[in-house]
Amino acid sequence: MRIAVVGGGPGGLFFAAVGKKLDPHWHIDLWDRGPVGGRDGFGVVLPAGLLGDVGGTDGSSFSAPEARMSCCSDIDIRVDDRQVTSHGHSFAAMGRRRLLDTLRERCATLGVTLHLNRDAASIDFLSERYDVVVAADGANSAVRKARADAFGTHLSWGCNKYIWLGTDREFRAFQFAFVRTPRGIVHLHGYPYGESASSIIVEIPRSLWKDVGLPDADWISDTFGAVLRGHRIVLGNSRWLDFATVANRTWRDGNIVLLGDAAHTTHYSVGSGTHLAMADARTLAYCLKEHGDISAGLADYETLRRRVVASAQQVARASQEWFENVADHWGQDIDEFAFGLLTRGVR
Template identity: 40%
Template sequence: MKVVCAGGGPAGLYLAILLKLQDPSHDITVHERNPEGSTYGWGVTYWRGLLDRLQARDPESAAVIGEHSVCWSDGVAHVRELTTRHHGDEGFGIGRHRLLDLLATRARALGVRLEYESELTEPPAADLVVAADGVHSLLRGRHAAHFGTDLVPGRNRYIWLGTTKVFDAFTFAFVETPHGWIWAYGYGYSAEHSTCVIECAPETFTGLGLDRADEGEQLALLEKLFAGVLDGHRLIGRPSAGGTAPWTTFRTLTNRTWHRGNLVLLGDAAHTTHYSIGAGTTLAVEDAMCLADALREHSALPDALAAYERRRRSDLLSVQSAARYSAQWYENLPRYIHLPPHRMFALLGQRHSPLLPYVPPQLYYGLDKAVGRLEVLRRLKRWAGPRAARALHARSTSAK
């Protein structure tokens, strides 16, 4: 099978790896519009479940990805001068540049052709054409009416930065200004750097003058605002051609259908989920896994593409719902920010709940704690019941 993929991100590269592992005779070419080694962003996050799935499918790439990742298991929230820390699930960070380099190296070793500075604007002659070229996919755009693409912009402004401060936990920092709240998400991705995403409401963005400042002025102001968590470390921007760091709003992208003939959408070309749940890279790679499975299981391409879309749409329902509620939680931050930090942080962890926006925060916190205690009692009962029964049986047997 001849496969051509537009987009050399995690989705396109990992699909190429999986297809080559399934059948080394596949003729696979990946086209990437940017030069090799150039990428946007800083570090990306993923969780233990993804690493386990990578291990099951390709232990070699899983091993090197794990080796070049950093991990954490705590979350820390700073609100004004107060701090709270919670222990949670094991998370991982890896530089996006490093991840792409590792996947590209693995793909090349398997015989995949990688063409950099090569942008596809029309589907080429191939058995399968994969549009994994991001939210602004040119291949999808050529058939926008068929795919039914819809882009919905969010309200808040955000910027993706790096920093030389290496966070030892997934860190949230909320700072109050005369123009409203501004907050940061920080996580390490190497021994030298962390990602720092900064977000605020549009009125805070303009009130602070960030809309009028150049990159240097923006970074200086942000370093001052977040001095308490940066510990004197600097922020690193990615200036645009105009010299101003690229603030933007998140765009939720959906498509009515994900395939047309032999053209199929993958990753951000098919769907986006708000960055606050840290799942973008994971979902893109899982798309690749699902498409590779469907192609292996169905000999007819239309059946394979239909099965891929059906499965992934179903899998994404809960994730996309969580992402929508997470984005709304931050857009309504004043509703939660004045709670005691430990309570605010607890509701931050519950921000995916569809019930939370409709219940007073203090009441929701109390109900959540009560449910938690009830669940503990249920687990204790399930554990203690059989033990108590065995103990009674042992005593009655010895009495005989």
Template identity: 35%
Template structure:
């Protein structure tokens, strides 16, 4: 089968890898308009469920991704930089650029033709392709040209946000909410590479305008954010430029398509669907799409039937995740409804923003604010991480370095 993937993000590259692993006879080309290494943003977060998928599908790239990732433990939620509350658990983060480099090298190793600086403006260029996989992100130009055929609906979230870096290394996933005379503004931060953390700033539109971010230049805006978050930054700097491109304020793009297939085209990843970044599930869903589509292409003799099943089953599986993401986004768009509470109660409201909580959960939350209970939970998580790593077959060297 001749397959063309438009977009060299996680979805397109991992589809190419997954399809090649299942049938080396596929002739696969990945088309990317940007040069190698050009990517927006800093780190992405994920959890053990993604590692399970990666190791089961392609151990070679899974080992490299895990080695390039950082482990973070616990989440801390802060009001005014002084009132703190905690959530147990752990996760992983990796800079987007090295992740894409790993996937690109693995795809090429398997015989995929990856072409950078090649814009897919005219699909007639790929008239001999059996399948065109549209994986060029939430703002997909290819999908936009066929918006009626896909039944595309694109909406914008209300809150402005900006994706930055900082040279302060956070060892926890950190939320900090600061009150200014113009309203509340907050950040989500987590370690993403050696010496660098991802730092996403968000606020309501009225606060954003009152603070002047709609008028300030890049340098002035950065200085203002460093002043607002001076206490949690501890004197460290914010970093705007990622791979030479300065960050800009934007609003989350919600993408929904009635169908992901048209003719010999199929949408995957953010081109097909988006979930708000406060869930941290975009990369995981892109990888799941890629694995699922590759498996359908192997299992079905007819490509049309494979695409039909992928479309129907993918839509059904995604309904809960998208509903949860919309609810999470709405909570952060109305954060000021909860900021009159102390940090412990605010944190509890935030943690339950997209699911119903049984009455006993609040008592459990209160218990986990005590230092000894948090230490016990950390020890339990060490054992859990080790058991899950062993089950999925991580190397002994990796197991030896992940028990802390």
């Protein structure tokens, strides 16, 4: 089987590695247009054991990255100067760059042909020359846009602006912090992903952006000083963004199939995007291996994964709505506020 993968994020790389390990006779070409080592992305939340499918059971060297994942079991919830801690949770994260480096190394070892820092050919060209084309090129997928009518793409836009940042403070617990400003409530959530390294996401009402422009790193440091404690903000390639929930009527168009954020997105407040993409990748590889017919394999993949994604998107929508309407909960007692936050995705 000849397979083209467009996109060198966790989903695309994981699919290529799992597929090549399942069947060494598959010829897999992967294109990644981004510069090697040029992504920041900070930390990604992952369940432990997910990378076992590309472990070194074939005798080649492979260092288990899970051993270097950062874990925490507490959630600190701060509302202005009030704080409560919830215990008994389980989170694990690792640096996105480390994850990508690990997966690229594994792909190369297994025999995947990597075309790094290069654009893929047109989707028509790939579709004619490969048995399967996997579009793993993210929420702004060029492959999906080229066939938007066939996929039936629908985008739902959020109300707030957000930015993904880093800090050199290593949190000991997952962080939620809310601060009331004259132009609305702003909030931060963050988690550790390595030594002296944590990811933070800051979300602001669109009204704040319209009135005063997008806040800078100094404003963020001042506003969330109680959480950052004087530690510096790491910008990288960070910019303020609008969140779009991506949905598609179908994930398949002939021998072209969508994977990860190209097929679906979930609001960043539930931290499941990378996990869902990599779970898509694993399922797609196994379905293609199991079925002798490519069309049947692609159909089985979509059927299996749609059930999971539909549930995840429902939880994510509830979470997004809670954060966008946080002012409705502002007058609550801190324990009541925290309970609403922790159960926001429960249906």
